[in-house]
Amino acid sequence: MARSWIRLFSTSLLLAFLLQGCTTTQVTMPDRSGTNGLDTVKAGLFDTGKMWTFDYPPTDYFAQTYNFTPDAAWFERARLSALRVPGCSASFVSEDGLVFTNHHCARGAVDAVNRAGENLPETGFYAPTLAEERKVPGYYADQLVLIEDVTAEIQEAFDRGTTDDERIANRTQAIAALEQRYKKSTGLNCNVVTFYNAAKFSLYGYKRYTDVRLVFAPETMMGYFGGDPDNFTYPRYDLDISFFRVYDDNAQPLKASNYFRWSLGGASENEPVFVIGNPGQTNRLYTVAQLEYQRDLLYPTNFFLLDNLVRIYTEYLAKHPDKKLKYQTRLFSASNSQKLYIGRLTGLNDPVLLAKKKDFERTLKAAVAAKPALHATYSPVWNEIEKLQSEKRTIYPEMNALTMKGLGRSQYFGLASDLVDAALQLKLPETQRARQYKGEALDSLKRRMYPTDLEPELEREFLTLQLTVMASSLGKSNTSLIALLQGRTPKQAAGALLQETMISDKEKVTALLNGPPDAILNSTDPFISFVATTVNRARDLRTQYTEMSAREQARVQRLGKAMFDIYGTSIPPDATFTLRIADGVVKGMPYNGTIAPYFTTFYGLYDRHYSFGKKEPWNLPERWLNPPASFAMSTPFNFSSTNDIIGGNSGSSIINKSLEVVGIAFDGNVESLPNHVIYSEDRMRCVGVHSSGILEALEDIYKADRIVKELKAGKMIHEVH
Secondary structure, eight states, X not given: OOGGGOOBOXXXXXXHHHTTTTOSSOBOOOXXXXXXXXXXXXXXXXXXXXXXXXXXXXXXXXXXXXXXOOOHHHHHHHHHHEEEETTEEEEEOSTTOEEXXXXXXXXXXXXXXXOTXXXXXXXXXXXXXXXXXXXXXXXXXXXXXXXXXXXXXXXXXXXXXXXXXXXXXXXXXXXXXXXXXXXXXXXXXXXXXXXXXXXXEEEEEEEEEOOEEEEEEOOHHHHTTTHHHHTTOSSOOOOOOEEEEEBOTTSSBOOOSOOOEEOSSOOOTTOEEEEEEOOOOOOTTSOHHHHHHIIIIIHXXXXXXXXXXXXXXXXXXXXXXXXXXXXXXXXXXXXXXXXXXXXXXXXXXXXHHHHXXXXXXXXXXXXXXXXXXXXXXXXXXXXXXXXXXXXXXXXXXXXXXXXXXXXXXXXXXXXXXXHHXXXXXXXXXXXXXXXXXXXXXXXXXXXXXXXXXXXXXXXXXXXXXXXXXXXXXXXXXXXXXXXXXXXXXXXXXXXXXXXXXSTTOHHHHHHHHHSOHHHHHTOOOHHHHHXXXXXXXXXXXXXXXXXXXXXXXXXXXXXXXXXXXXXXXXXXXXXXXXXXXEEEEBOXXXXXXXXXXXXXXXXXXXXXXXXXXXXXXXXXXXXXXXXOTTOOTTSEEEEEEOXXXXXXXXXXXXXXXXXXXXXXXXXXXXXXXXXXTOOOTXXXXXXXXXXXXXXXXXXXXXXXXXXXXXXXXXXXXXXXX
C-alpha cells in the first residue's frame, strides 16, 4: 500500500495534536455529514463472516452452497490434522509428524536455532536428514482433541451475581475451576472459549507437543519477497512456507493418525476450498458504539505508535545495517501491524461499511423488541453500552499517557516503573506483598529487572515518542510533566533526560534496588521521580477503566444471549484464536482497473526482481538467480480465494473436499484489511502459496528431495533414524 494514501481517520483531539508531531503519515478527516442515501444500505447475508466452529459445523450450508455434505468423520479428520503454534496456525502433512506452516510464523524459531557463524535468515535452512533437524527451544504445537459445551455451568455462576462485578468475578472463577478440573481429569491443556459475546462457552482440550524441530525454512527474502510494499497485496510472489517435525516422548518422529495429504495439482478456478486454522480476533458482533470508540481512540492511538516504530526501526537499520539480524524481525512485525491498523481505520471510516453495521444493529434491535420475553431484559443494553463508551473516552488518553510499558514505550520509563512498584511493595509487610516480591521470587526479580538490550540511540527515539504522547494527553497544567520537560520539546527533553538519568548505569540501579524503598520513592532521577509522583493517578485511572470494562462485559454478555436467541448458529461467532473452518472458492478479482488472475507463476517473481532493478526487497537469493532447466516457470506459485481469514490464520492449510492440501494461507489483499469488522467476498481475498509451486521450489531450487518424497507419499521414504 503506497504511503501517499495511508490516511488516519480520527476526530480525536489527541491524535490531531500527535500527528502534527513526529509521525510519518498525513491525516485526512472523512466527511461524515449527511446520509447521502446511506439509510437505505442493508446488511449482507455474510457480513458476520464464514469462520465456522467445529462445535457447530455448517453441514447444511455446505450442502446447499457446494453440493457437498461432509460427515462427522470428515470434520474430525480436519480438526485433528490441524494445529496451533505460537501466534499462528499449522497442520500435519505426513504420518511422521511433518508440520506445515508459514515462514513468517517460523522467524523466531529460525533465530532460535541459528548457530555461531550462521545467518539462517539470509541463507535459509534445510535438514537433509532427521539427525540434522533442529529442536526449537520453547516452541510447541497444540492439537485440539476435546470439545465440551460448558455454557450451562458458567451461565449459572454468572447469574448468581447481584452486581456486574460479582457476575464477572463469578464467571471468571467458574472458568478457572472448569479448566483446572478438565486438566486434572484429562491431562490436556484446557481452555474455556467464549463464543457469541459470551452467550456460549466451550471447553477446548489441547494435546501439546513440545519437541518440535525445524526441518526447512527458505531465506527471509523469499519468505517475505517484496517486503512491506508487497505486504497485503495481490498478485503476489512469496514462498511463505516452513516445515517442522513433531517428535514423541521417546524422541522419535510422532506417528500422526490424522494428517492432510498433499495435492499435486492444487485447486482449479471456482473450486470450493476450506481454510482450517485459528483466526485471531474479529469484532464483527460489536455494537456500533463500540466500533466508533475503536475508530476514534484505540486504533488511531495504536496506529500512531506503530507508524513511528516503523520509521524509527527503518532509519536505525539504514544507519546500522550490521544490526539487521537483531532488529529486522521487529521492523517486519511493526510494519505488518501498521498496515493492519490502516485497514481497520479505513474500514471503520467507510460510510457504507458503517451503514451496514447500523442496519444489522437496527434489525437485531427490532427482532428483540418484537419478542416480549427479550424486550424488557435486552432492549436497554445498546444504550448502556454506548454510555460506557462515552465514559471510557474521558479517561483513556490520560491513562494511556501514564502507561509506562508496552507498545512504543521507552525502557527507561519501564524500568523506573518497575523500581517504584518494587519500592511500594517492599514498604509493606512481607505477608501483604504480591507473590513476586517475596523471598526467592524477589531475589529472582531483582536479578532480571535490568534490561539486557538497552540501545541508547533507539531509546532516545522511543523516549521522544513517549514524551510526545504525554505532552498531548496530559496537558500544560500537569505539574509532573512540567517538571520533566522543563519547557523543552519532547525531542530536546529526551536528549537531556538521557544525560541526566542514573538508570543508564546498571550498578547504580542495582544499588538503589537493594537499598531502602524510600530511596527509590524520593529519588531525584527524572524518570523515577515522574513515575513516583504519577503512580497513584495511573492506578486510579486503570481501576476506573477496569470497572467500566467489567460493566461493559456484563452487558455484552446479555447482548450475546439476545443475539444467540435470534440467530443461533446461523452466523459464526467472532474469531477467538481457536480452530475454525472457513469456506470459499478459488477466484481472481478486479484489480487496478483490470483483473487479477486466480494464480500467479514464477515468471512474475522474476519480473519483479528485474523490473525493480534487483533492488531490495525484490532481490532474489543467489540460488534463485540461475534456476535449472528442469524448473517449470509456468507452475502456479501464489493464488487467491474468497476464504474468510484474519491474523492468526497465517499457516492455515487450504484444503479441498478430499482433505488434501492445495496451498497455505499467508496473507490477505489490501481490501481484506477491514475484515475484522465485516466480511465481503466481492474484493476481499485470501492469498496462499500454491501446493504445486511449493513442490517445484523444494525439488528444483532447494534440492529438498527428502521433504518432496514425504509430502507425495504422506510418510517418510528411505529414512533411517
